[in-house]
Amino acid sequence: MVASAKTIVISGYYGFRNSGDEAVLKSILTALEVEGKSQGVAITPVVLSIDPESTSSTYGVRSVHRMKLGEVRRAIAESDGLISGGGSLLQDATSPKTIPYYLAIIKMAQWAKKPTFIYAQGVGPVNRKWFHPMIRSVFRKCTYISVRDPQSAELLRSMGISPDDINVVADPVMGLPLGDSMGKGSSQELLGDTIAGEVSVQGMGLENSPGGGSVSPQELPVIGISVRFWDSQRRELNAIAEGLTSLMRSRPVHIRFLPFHQPDDEEASRYITERMGDITSYGGKISFYLEEQQPQDMLREVSRCQLVLGMRLHSLIYAANQSVPLIGISYDPKIDHFLRRLDSAPVGSTDSLQAEDLKRLMISMLEQPEAWKTEHQAHIDQLKLEAGLPARQIVQYLGHRG
Numbered sequence: 001m002v003a004s005a006k007t008i009v010i011s012g013y014y015g016f017r018n019s020g021d022e023a024v025l026k027s028i029l030t031a032l033e034v035e036g037k038s039q040g041v042a043i044t045p046v047v048l049s050i051d052p053e054s055t056s057s058t059y060g061v062r063s064v065h066r067m068k069l070g071e072v073r074r075a076i077a078e079s080d081g082l083i084s085g086g087g088s089l090l091q092d093a094t095s096p097k098t099i100p101y102y103l104a105i106i107k108m109a110q111w112a113k114k115p116t117f118i119y120a121q122g123v124g125p126v127n128r129k130w131f132h133p134m135i136r137s138v139f140r141k142c143t144y145i146s147v148r149d150p151q152s153a154e155l156l157r158s159m160g161i162s163p164d165d166i167n168v169v170a171d172p173v174m175g176l177p178l179g180d181s182m183g184k185g186s187s188q189e190l191l192g193d194t195i196a197g198e199v200s201v202q203g204m205g206l207e208n209s210p211g212g213g214s215v216s217p218q219e220l221p222v223i224g225i226s227v228r229f230w231d232s233q234r235r236e237l238n239a240i241a242e243g244l245t246s247l248m249r250s251r252p253v254h255i256r257f258l259p260f261h262q263p264d265d266e267e268a269s270r271y272i273t274e275r276m277g278d279i280t281s282y283g284g285k286i287s288f289y290l291e292e293q294q295p296q297d298m299l300r301e302v303s304r305c306q307l308v309l310g311m312r313l314h315s316l317i318y319a320a321n322q323s324v325p326l327i328g329i330s331y332d333p334k335i336d337h338f339l340r341r342l343d344s345a346p347v348g349s350t351d352s353l354q355a356e357d358l359k360r361l362m363i364s365m366l367e368q369p370e371a372w373k374t375e376h377q378a379h380i381d382q383l384k385l386e387a388g389l390p391a392r393q394i395v396q397y398l399g400h401r402g
Helices: 019-039 052-059 069-077 098-111 131-139 150-158 235-250 264-276 295-303 313-321 333-341 355-367 369-387 389-401
Strands: 004-011 041-049 062-065 082-087 116-121 144-147 166-168 222-226 254-257 285-288 307-310 326-330
Touching (some): 004 069, 019 052, 019 082, 041 052, 041 069, 069 098, 082 098, 098 131, 116 389, 144 150, 144 389, 222 235, 235 264, 307 313, 307 355, 313 326, 313 333, 313 369, 326 333, 326 355, 355 369, 369 389
Parallel strands (some): 004 041, 004 082, 082 116, 116 144, 144 166, 222 254
16 A cells, blocks of 8 residues: 655656657656555656656656746645756766756755755766866755766765765666567567668578578678767768678678667768668668657667667667677767776777777677676676666655655
């Protein structure tokens, strides 16, 4: 029997059609629901979103426009507390306006005497030192602080936050279940928007496959690719195109582009395919997954891959969630931080990626996927365990508050 009912406002980068951030929201909502049922507390979320209608219809929750501060203030006043996170909310790499906005939302809740919870955030980079005292002032009044990596914790400690007040946990998406519904992009739709033709292929190590020396397109190893625009000279995208083309020459694969943020990531993906040229003679194929309706659709696509090459952080987190071998390309410290938690490292950065290094690593991981899983599974299991801890702490606090 439910002993109490609590309303919690959730602030983050929601409603912007970014698959990774939507997965964070879905993960938080799921974890709160699970913990609420476990502890006898009915949790009613209210999500701050740039597109409240879409957020409400997608997740079945009440949503308020994040930029209509009057509505935000009323939602907070009527709530039992505020969650800020997850994601990379407190950073000034993308804009100097980001940190003041998210701190203002937290401060608004603190002025209303509501408990505030920092939920598995990735903090930094914070290049403008004058943000440090602002963050310190707000965070010192937070009821609970959790961050998704040790580097974020160290940055907060350097700002004057007590180490005893900081909990290092995993990104919430490490706890996202695959779900039961097949949704869009089921196995029948796997080919998607095909660029290369469906052809029988011959290639290294595949000549002895059943039925002779050819392998149908459906049997090709699938490499999921998540890229974004970052380097102004497109050095990393050019290197990826060269590395994938070189891989195709040596063995047939199905390259499956997974745009996490539309339309930019699809454009970055097509930039790569344009530089690969006609790959039909190599016997491989290329397709795009463009049917995502909710985060678990993309998670399922990742689960079907034999390997994931990602720039987007959550493409790598999705892969780890499903124990799919992964290769990260660093454009931001958060990539390095996550890979370090898996006891791994990026294959290169946006300004240093080498096509031959990429090809060599992809071949090695395609040939020995179980070795990768054996090496990293314990770290994955630990991160999955940690992913639910913030929700547990928050629900427990709210439940005991009466």
